Amino acid sequence: MTTATPILYESKGSPNARRVRIFIAEKGIDIPTKPVDLGAKEQFSDAYRAINPRSQVPALALADGPVIAEVLAIWRYLEEAYPQTPLLGSTAKSKALVTMWERRAELDGFAPVMEGVRNAVAGLKGRALSGPHAYEQIPELIARSKQRVADFFADFNERLETVRFVAGDDFSAADITTLVTADFAANALTMPIPVEHTAFQRWYDEVSARPSAAA
């Protein structure tokens, strides 16, 4: 089923937007995009709040209705609307395994990188959590977040010693979140893949060579 084309609001600097861009590139579909200038705080403008009241990117405005926010929700819409090249699994079991491993990559890897950044950066004082509400930074979270990122690299290295891709035999959304997390950790926390985690590095070299990784 393909419906009228939606519009993706996104930002080149947003790791969450990159998760959606890679997904779209892997599917080989063409979704028009509109940039949101996070540097100029455009996400807090009245115009963007009318699109996404939570002031977050990415957001997918459907041609015939609501705006879909949250990466997992945008992915789910795109997977259903453009079923070619499934990235969320193709059987009951593989759908469950992709959900499980993508979630672990997000909760154990991506979220701690984000937490480490948002509780540290001076420009995010009073914005420790993304979304509509103001929360103060908690500096004690920085060290804990970095320890969690180190544990994520170790746990996923162990996983990748036994499988080609994060969720098993096939490239999936779990690889997308893991790739974006690895680059995000290297760039924002100066935590590249530890040299001893050779299975993680082998996997990284393979997935980052895919054309979609440039998205």
Added chain:
Amino acid sequence: MTTATPILYESKGSPNARRVRIFIAEKGIDIPTKPVDLGAKEQFSDAYRAINPRSQVPALALADGPVIAEVLAIWRYLEEAYPQTPLLGSTAKSKALVTMWERRAELDGFAPVMEGVRNAVAGLKGRALSGPHAYEQIPELIARSKQRVADFFADFNERLETVRFVAGDDFSAADITTLVTADFAANALTMPIPVEHTAFQRWYDEVSARPSAAA
């Protein structure tokens, strides 16, 4: 498609396990369960680690293969294997909306309740996060978590002023997470639904009267 029946490892005291029990009750299916005694720390036993190395419940052991952990992954498996009474949406748009609202209930409501509890309870010292790794509690998180739970009640009250169920017209997994969050906040943080949030209370009265809520 119905395959050989899996086995659900769960605990009556686990709010995450309750999310799966309600889902199963709403579907009207019969899944055999095995209790895991969290009070006796059975989740850390060698026997249970062989089932789920992350020492978490719930976990769904498939008859023909891997163990599926993580509530969202278990739901996804059950939805695919037992498609009657869809709880994750039935069209591309409703699947996306259920994913979006369920995620907000979890990240803005359920997770802050859990964070408030795990960083406070004496018996969870050194176990501030569920899973295989030991992390120290950060007492500063307790107040921030409670503020987030208060914001969740207000935000979802506003949502429920305009819709019957959290994701729209139909009962869905988003209602399950919201219901479990409300009961968890009342029981574990002594934060019941604020009296001024009448739309949230109207919704709560309706969903908690469903037979599945007793699960």
